Amino acid sequence: AKAPCMSVQRPPDVHHGLAFPDWAYKAESSPGSRQIQLWHFILELLQKEEFRHVIAWQQGEYGEFVIKDPDEVARLWGRRKCKPQMNYDKLSRALRYYYNKRILHKTKGKRFTYKFNFSKLIFVNYPLWDVRSPPPPNLCRVARYSNFRGHL
DNA sequence: AACGGAACTG
DNA sequence: CAGTTCCGTT
Secondary structure, rough: OOOOOOOOOOOOOOOOOOOOOOOOOOOOOOHHHHHOOOOHHHHEEEEEEHHHEEEEEEEOOOEEEEOOOHHHHHHHHHOOOOOOOHHHHHHHHHHHHHHHHHHHEOOOOOOEEEEEEEHHHHHOOOOOOOOOOOOOHHHHHHHHOOOOOOOO
């Protein structure tokens, strides 16, 4: 037995060479303490090797991932949000709202497979990206060529 | 399984 | 505003 919704454990820092660069992580570290975002949480699981049997990046298309165990992902998400009644039906509805927001889209045909629209994500959530820090291997190109349109 | 409207919540 | 809950439709 354990306290269900008491503390939120801080994930360790990411080093380069991993499945995705660390700009994607780092979020919600603001002192204002915003609530955890779902895409955020997905990225968090994706970066941890211990969850590879639950959710993992799909090799091939960059940003594409597969939910290997939908029930478990939903359970973990529910635990984080203190929503014990969470399930994949509800979680997937939240993911579908990301389609219009241009954060995610579905990979049609492939079961439980979604893909991040990384280029949008960078500027929506990291508008003040510190250019002094060493640019991540894959992303600097994506970032530079994305058009910054925004009211941010 | 996947989609999306609609009402609802903090 | 970012989901959550519920559910009818494809």
